[in-house]
Amino acid sequence: MSNKEYSLEAAYDPQSRYDDLSRFEPEFWKKKKLEDLNKEEWELLCDGCGKCCLNKLEIKGKIKFTNTRCRFLDCQNCLCKIYNRRFEKVPDCRDIDLAAIREKPRWLPKTCAYWLLDNGFDLPDWHPLKTGRADSVHKAGMSLKDKDTVSETGIEDYENYIIDWPDL
Numbered sequence: 001m002s003n004k005e006y007s008l009e010a011a012y013d014p015q016s017r018y019d020d021l022s023r024f025e026p027e028f029w030k031k032k033k034l035e036d037l038n039k040e041e042w043e044l045l046c047d048g049c050g051k052c053c054l055n056k057l058e059i060k061g062k063i064k065f066t067n068t069r070c071r072f073l074d075c076q077n078c079l080c081k082i083y084n085r086r087f088e089k090v091p092d093c094r095d096i097d098l099a100a101i102r103e104k105p106r107w108l109p110k111t112c113a114y115w116l117l118d119n120g121f122d123l124p125d126w127h128p129l130k131t132g133r134a135d136s137v138h139k140a141g142m143s144l145k146d147k148d149t150v151s152e153t154g155i156e157d158y159e160n161y162i163i164d165w166p167d168l
């Protein structure tokens with residue numbers, strides 16, 4: 001595979017998702033259950049942190065995050081380089097649906113908007129739906145941007161990479 005094949009769509013601007021929030025009911029995430037959201041509302045909830053793309057281990061019934069990231073995650077903007085083909089290219093890439101959100105043990109980071117809402121919490125103040133800015137997740141230090149992560153390529157012993165960050 002070439003890097004070119006997996007380069008991001010140059011035209012995609014994450015900010016474009018938040019430029020016209022007036023189309024949505026204000027604070028729709030407080031008024032509807034996750035199961036009642038439409039597709040666009042559902043997608044807007046994702047804060048773009050990229051932390052669900054870290055590799056994890058299940059040890060004694062608990063999920064341990066590692067600082068190894070999927071080889072297709074762009075660590076500068078926390079976007080998937082192959083978003084439209086991710087399930088085809090990465091068999092263990094997970095769709096974020098209700099089953100995934102409610103799975104035990106929890107494998108989504110504790111800042112994940114879907115997990116927070118499903119467990120009765122509000123979105124954090126830095127969430128792009130509250131700030132209107134896609135980059136507020138990065139500025140708050142809640143994404144993988146500028147974090148100490150490594151690509152999974154070539155890694156064999158994931159146990160050496162286990163991390164215990166407070167936002168996981």
Ligand code: SF4
Nearest residue numbers: 046047049050052112
């Ligand atoms: S952890 Fe949740 S909010 Fe963050 S990128 Fe994954 S699905 Fe989106």
Ligand code: SF4
Nearest residue numbers: 053070072073080093
């Ligand atoms: S393929 Fe899946 S796990 Fe890998 S970066 Fe894309 S969304 Fe994340």
